[in-house]
Amino acid sequence: MQNASVDRARRLLSATPLVDGHNDLPWALRDRHGSVPSVAAGKSDLLTIRPGLHTDLVRARDGRLGAQFWSVFVPCRVPGHEAVTTTLEQVELVHRLVEQYPAHLGLATTADQVESVFASGRLASLIGAEGGHSIAGSLGALGALYRLGVRYMTLTHNENTPWADSATDEPGVGGLSDFGREVVAEMNRLGMLVDLSHVAATTMRDALDTTTAPVVFSHSSCRSVTDHPRNVPDDVLERLRDNAGVLMVTFVPRFVSNAVAEWDDEMSAAMAAAGLRHVDLDERERFERSWQETHPQPKATLADVVAHFEHAREVVGIDHIGVGGDYDGCPELPDGLADVGGYPTLFGALLDLGWSDEDCAKVAGRNVLRVLRSAEEVAEVRG
Numbered sequence: 001m002q003n004a005s006v007d008r009a010r011r012l013l014s015a016t017p018l019v020d021g022h023n024d025l026p027w028a029l030r031d032r033h034g035s036v037p038s039v040a041a042g043k044s045d046l047l048t049i050r051p052g053l054h055t056d057l058v059r060a061r062d063g064r065l066g067a068q069f070w071s072v073f074v075p076c077r078v079p080g081h082e083a084v085t086t087t088l089e090q091v092e093l094v095h096r097l098v099e100q101y102p103a104h105l106g107l108a109t110t111a112d113q114v115e116s117v118f119a120s121g122r123l124a125s126l127i128g129a130e131g132g133h134s135i136a137g138s139l140g141a142l143g144a145l146y147r148l149g150v151r152y153m154t155l156t157h158n159e160n161t162p163w164a165d166s167a168t169d170e171p172g173v174g175g176l177s178d179f180g181r182e183v184v185a186e187m188n189r190l191g192m193l194v195d196l197s198h199v200a201a202t203t204m205r206d207a208l209d210t211t212t213a214p215v216v217f218s219h220s221s222c223r224s225v226t227d228h229p230r231n232v233p234d235d236v237l238e239r240l241r242d243n244a245g246v247l248m249v250t251f252v253p254r255f256v257s258n259a260v261a262e263w264d265d266e267m268s269a270a271m272a273a274a275g276l277r278h279v280d281l282d283e284r285e286r287f288e289r290s291w292q293e294t295h296p297q298p299k300a301t302l303a304d305v306v307a308h309f310e311h312a313r314e315v316v317g318i319d320h321i322g323v324g325g326d327y328d329g330c331p332e333l334p335d336g337l338a339d340v341g342g343y344p345t346l347f348g349a350l351l352d353l354g355w356s357d358e359d360c361a362k363v364a365g366r367n368v369l370r371v372l373r374s375a376e377e378v379a380e381v382r383g
Contacts, residue, residue, distance in 0.1 A: 005348035005349070005351045005352050006344045006345060006348035008348070008351055008357075009064075009343075009344040009345075009346075009347035009348040009351060009360070010064055010344045012347065012357055012360055012361060012364070013064030013066065013343065013344060013347065013364060014064055015361075016066070016361040016364050016365055016366065017066030017067050017114060017115065017118040017124065017364070017365040017369070018063075018064055018065055018066045018067070018323065018343055018364040018365055019066065019067040019068075019069070019114065019124075019126075019322065019323070019364070019365035019368045019369060020065060020067070020068050020069065020248075020323050020324060020325050020327075020340075020343075021069050021128070021216065021217075021218035021219055021248035021322060021323065021324030021325075021368065022069055022071050022128065022130075022197070022218045022219035022248070022250070022324045022325065022326050022329065023055055023068050023069070023070055023071060023325065023326070023327045023328060023329070023340075024071045024073055024130075024326065024327070024328040024329035025053070025054075025055045025070065025327070025328045026070055026071065026072060026073070026090050026093050026094055026097075027071065027073045027074075027090065027328075027329075028053060028055075028328040028329075029044045029093070030089075030090070030093065032044075036089050036090075036092055036093045036096065039093055039096070039097075044097070044100075046097070046101060046104075047101075047104075053328055054327035054328045054333065054338070054339040054340060055327050055328050055339070055340050056340075057101065057104045057105075057123070059339050059340045059341035060123055060340045060341075061123075062341040063339075063340045063341040063342060063343040063344065064343055064344055065123060065340055065343060066114075066118045066123065066124065066364075066365060067108065067114045067117070067118060067123065067124035067125075067126060067365065068123060068124070068125060068126065069126045069127065069128040069151070069152065069218060070094045070097075070125060070126065070127055070128070071128055071129075071130045071329070072087055072090035072091050072093075072094065072127055072128070072129050072130065072134075072150065073090065073129075073130040073131065073157075073329075074086045074087050074090065074130070074131060074133070074134055075157075075281060075282070076131065076133055076157050076158055076159040076279070076280075077280065077282070078133075080136050081136050083131075083133050083134050083136055084134065084135065084136050084138070084141050087129060087134040087145065088145075088148070091127060091145065091148050091149065091150065094125065094127050094149075095107070095148075095149070097125075098125050103122070104122055104123060105122055105123050105125050106120065106122040106123070106124055106125060107125050107149065108124040108125060108126050109126070109149050109151060110372070110376060111369040111370075111372040111373045111376070114126070114365075114369060114372075115369070126149075126151050127148075127149045127150045127151060128150065128151065128152040128153070128154070128193075128195065128218060129145055129150050129152070129153040129154065130153075130154045130157055130198075131153075131154055131156060131157030131161075131198070132153060132154070132155045132156055132161040132163070132164055132183065133156075133157065133159075133161050134153065135153075135183075137161075137162065137163070137179070139182065139183070139186050142183065142186055142187070142190070142192075143186070143190060145192075146190045146191070146192050150192065151191075151192060151193060151372065152192060152193035152194070152195040152216060152218060153187065153192060153193075153194070153195060154195040154196075154197055154198050154199075154218065155176075155180070155183070155184075155194070155195065155196065155198070155199050155203060155207065156169075156198050156199050156200075156203070157198050158198065158279040158280075158281070159279055160172040160173075161180075162177070162179075163176065163177040163179040163180035163183060164176055164177070164180045164183075164199060164203050165199065165200040165202055165203045166198055166199060166200060166203075166279075167198055167199055167200050167201070167229040167230050168198075168229055168230065168278075168279050169200075169279065171200065171202070174202055175200065175202035175203045175205065175206035176203055176206035176207060176210065180203075180206070181206070181210045184207055184210045184211050185210065185212075187211075187213075188211060188212050188213045188375075188378055188379070188382065189379060189382045190379055191213075191375045191376050191378065191379030191380075192375065193213075193214075193215065193216050193371065193372065193375050194207055194211050194213070194215045194216070195215070195216050195217065195218045196215050196216070196217050196220075196232075197217045197218045197219050197220045197230070197248075197250075197324070198220075198230065200229075201233055201236060204232070204233075204236045205236065205239075208236070208239050208243055208245075211243070212378055212382075213374055213375045213378040213379075214243055214244040214245040214246070214370075214371040214374045214375065215240075215243060215245040215371075216245060216246050216247075216248060216322070216368065216371055217232055217245075217246070217247045217248055217324070218248050218324045219248060219250035219252070219324035219325070219326040219329075220232050220247060220248070220249075220250055220255070220324070221247075221249050221250050221252075221255045221256050221305075221308040222234075222237065222247075222249075222308045222311045222312055222315070224311060224315075225256075225307050225308050225311045226255060226256055226257065226258055226261050226304075226308070227258075227261065228254060228255050228261050228264075230252075230254075230255050231255055232247055234315050237312065237315045237316045237320075238315060238316060240316050240320045241316050241317060241320060244319075244320075244370075244371065244374060245320060245371060246320050246321065246322045246367045246368050246371050247312055247316070247320060247321055247322065248321075248322035248323055248324030248368065249305065249308050249309055249312060249321060249322070249323060249324065250324045250325065250326045251300075251305050251325045251326060251327075251333050251334055251337050252326050252329070252330050252333075253297070253299075253300035253304075253330070253332065253333070253334060254330075256300055256304045256305050256307075256308055256334065257298065257299075257300035257301070257304045257334070259298040259300075260297060260298050260299075260300050263295065263297055263298055266295065267284075267287070267288065267291050267295065270287075270291065271283070271284065271287050274287070285331075288331075297332075299334070299335055300333075300334035300335070301334050301335050301336065302334055302335060302336035302337060302345065302346065302349055303349075304334060305334055305337060305346065306346070306349050306350065306353070309321060309350060309363070310353070318359050318362055318363065319362060319367055320367065321362070321363045321367060322363060322364075322365075322367050322368045323343070323346075323363065323364065325337070325340070325343075327339065327340055347360050347363075347364065350363070
């Protein structure tokens with residue numbers, strides 16, 4: 001890659017907010033420090049590069065990150081109303097981080113606020129809930145999350161909810177149940193983005209049949225390029241054109257590299273033979289440490305990620321693509337994108353392939369900000 005292209009990308013991202021759809025730093029900090037008060041007491045020094053984390057304010061600035069949907073993730077193992085409580089704690093953690101770093105972070109709940117915070121030289125901080133289990137079947141809890149600043153919810157995580165099927169679980173209701181459709185309708189009414197990452201293809205299609213606002217995939221890639229169930233089939237990608245939605249291409253190695261996906265399939269089979277569940281993040285992490293000793297994971301590359309951007313552009317067009325890195329949500333990222341400082345490298349690669357500055361500005365943030373504004377407008381109309 002030409003250094004001139006990376007410099008050009010830095011200039012572009014200094015003028016246009018790069019909006020990343022998914023970052024799991026809040027859970028990574030909680031996992032390290034144990035509680036929200038511990039994180040907020042200064043143990044989460046984001047002005048220092050910490051080994052083992054992909055995200056801090058130093059590298060975010062170097063990477064020209066302009067706005068971030070911070071994931072308020074809660075594992076599927078957290079049951080019922082405890083999941084709601086834990087999600088509220090994660091929302092509180094994000095608010096406290098914003099308060100702790102007022103010169104660097106600014107809370108944003110609308111597209112206009114994203115642009116205002118970015119113009120002030122700070123990182124606009126949005127909130128996204130990962131997994132419909134976070135509301136424990138309560139539309140009231142969904143509304144409360146919206147009032148607290150949550151602006152998308154992923155309908156499932158790795159396991160089904162009673163009302164929506166996950167991509168990585170056995171079919172339950174065959175997509176969305178009637179209550180699942182009520183959830184989507186309520187999200188439309190509130191102005192909360194419907195996030196279809198993690199859901200089964202049947203759920204994607206049912207949600208697109210139901211929604212009156214554009215949807216997002218906050219961190220997914222293209223199934224035709226890498227055949228992983230977390231990725232999006234071409235027929236669904238094509239539907240984003242009429243829906244005006246956005247696929248935020250992720251960097252997760254098992255979703256972007258065929259070699260890593262095959263390695264992951266082998267590990268999944270070995271876990272099943274040992275009576276373990278690949279969808280359980282804790283079980284997978286423990287198993288993977290020993291598995292890697294005899295089965296080292298192949299390396300994903302920047303070229304693997306770029307192939308997904310190129311495919312999405314070919315299938316659905318430049319107006320329906322964004323970026324969703326999933327930093328601090330997986331152990332390692334592709335070469336060239338190892339942490340949040342790598343975004344200019346990605347956009348430099350796209351520029352080298354002939355993508356225009358306008359193309360890259362749309363992908364960086366304009367497309368998803370358009371979707372956020374559309375959700376706001378639908379909510380105003382529906383009241």
